[in-house]
Amino acid sequence: MTATFLILAAITIAGTVATMAMRNLVHCVLALTLGFAGLAALYLQLGAQFVGLTQILVYVGAVAILAVFVIMMTQKPAQTTESIFSSFWLAGSLIAALVFAVLGWAIVSSSTSSRPLPPQAEAAVRPIGDALMHRFVLPLEIMGLLLTAALIGAVVVAMQEKRGTA
């Protein structure tokens, strides 16, 4: 429980809470990038450099930008003053609090979590590349196929329908 961990955890939690609590959607996504960057720093602190940098590339770089594009294409210029929460917000927050209570109880009472830090576990890029090309080559290919299908599917779903065909 070092000071770096506490600072990074505080940044991440603050970013995610701000994401879910702000009114302006663009501000929400800005706070979301802060949360994602904090998570990437946590990965780096755990010794997973490749995952941390992938997190920055994919989430801060791509997913957040995509969300900003969709927000700009759909948001109306006039800001409404009605609530940002839906009509069943009380039940939703109760469920989330209950889930956190159960998870926290399980974590704190578990014997696994009192395990000490094993020395020197680093995921360098070279062994990850070797594993991706040998042991995990089939999942990697399936992932490529899935990403291609998702790309084409997203374009087809979001494409402007021609008049008369729909």
Place this chain on the structure above:
Amino acid sequence: MSSLTGYLLVSALIFSIGLAGALTRRSAILVLIGIELMLNAANLNFIAFWRYGPNAQALTGVMFAIFSIGIAAAEAAVGLGIVLAVYRHSKTTELDRMNSMKG
């Protein structure tokens, strides 16, 4: 309280915040972002258990996190595309107003 407990608690908190956002916000985009946060919390668990696990050389946790990030990216692209398509029909991204099935 050990360090692994700290990581797991942070992960549980992020998951709960994402769940609360996905269940309570009105904007469909924010609901998708809440789902992304939940997936990220799972990734943090994968990495933490890999780091504190007995067999770190096998890289299983790291691989799981990498594939999970890829799946999440595909999910975000398709989800936001669906939000755009729904917006074109019903002119809103607020979930309370999406209450008819044949646009």
